[in-house]
Amino acid sequence: MTPAVAFRFFGGKGGVGKTTTAAASALLAAERGRRVLLVSTDPAHSLGDVLERRLSARPARIATRRGQLAAVELDADRALERWLAARRRPLRMIAGRGTYLDEEDVDRLLALSLPGVDELVGLIELHRLATAAQRDEVVVDTAPTGHTLRLLAMPETLARIAGVLADMLAKHQFLGESLGGVHRRDAADALVAEIDGDGRALHTLLRDPARCRFTWLLLPEALSL
Numbered sequence: 001m002t003p004a005v006a007f008r009f010f011g012g013k014g015g016v017g018k019t020t021t022a023a024a025s026a027l028l029a030a031e032r033g034r035r036v037l038l039v040s041t042d043p044a045h046s047l048g049d050v051l052e053r054r055l056s057a058r059p060a061r062i063a064t065r066r067g068q069l070a071a072v073e074l075d076a077d078r079a080l081e082r083w084l085a086a087r088r089r090p091l092r093m094i095a096g097r098g099t100y101l102d103e104e105d106v107d108r109l110l111a112l113s114l115p116g117v118d119e120l121v122g123l124i125e126l127h128r129l130a131t132a133a134q135r136d137e138v139v140v141d142t143a144p145t146g147h148t149l150r151l152l153a154m155p156e157t158l159a160r161i162a163g164v165l166a167d168m169l170a171k172h173q174f175l176g177e178s179l180g181g182v183h184r185r186d187a188a189d190a191l192v193a194e195i196d197g198d199g200r201a202l203h204t205l206l207r208d209p210a211r212c213r214f215t216w217l218l219l220p221e222a223l224s225l
Contacts, residue, residue: 005209008215017217018042019049030062030067033067036060036135037070037138041143044057045073047073079207090187095167159196161195
């Protein structure tokens with residue numbers, strides 16, 4: 001059985017040294033022989049500056065004497081496009097069954113830039129990257145505090161989204177059972193189950209002290225304390 005990946009988040013206000021500390025922690029872990037992924041979730045990335053490397057949304061190998069270290073600067077827009085592209089058909093099915101929108105309106109809705117998408121997709125993308133290759137540890141250089149708190153609240157948001165989508169499908173399910181005697185599950189039902197399952201898995205991960213650790217960084221000032 002493959003050992004579970006450990007996550008370590010560094011958070012705090014802007015300018016307290018999150019990026020420097022996260023990079024140093026990731027480098028130290030790699031030098032101890034571990035396979036480490038270092039990720040920046042801050043829309044205003046500075047991780048590449050610290051590492052003196054041009055980074056992108058694809059993991060880039062960073063030279064170390066031992067172990068393995070790769071670094072990524074998340075691109076929420078690209079991650080959202082990838083997520084939607086793989087699920088556009090069932091999303092359109094759900095919208096078509098649960099609203100009065102036509103196909104053009106549904107496509108326009110899915111193209112909107114919605115509040116909280118950076119955090120929502122960021123957490124999903126972070127988990128995808130962590131499991132896309134064999135890793136021992138994922139070190140996360142987070143955005144300033146407000147953004148990060150929303151990021152950590154995303155499992156509950158996913159659960160609420162799954163609930164809303166399930167409600168949108170309820171009428172269709174009721175009609176199917178009333179007229180045909182049975183509701184045949186399809187891609188729309190599978191998507192609701194997927195989103196709900198992702199929310200539960202991320203909720204469990206973030207609250208598991210054996211797998212997830214959060215380190216707050218503060219300026220050495222009385223106000224911070």
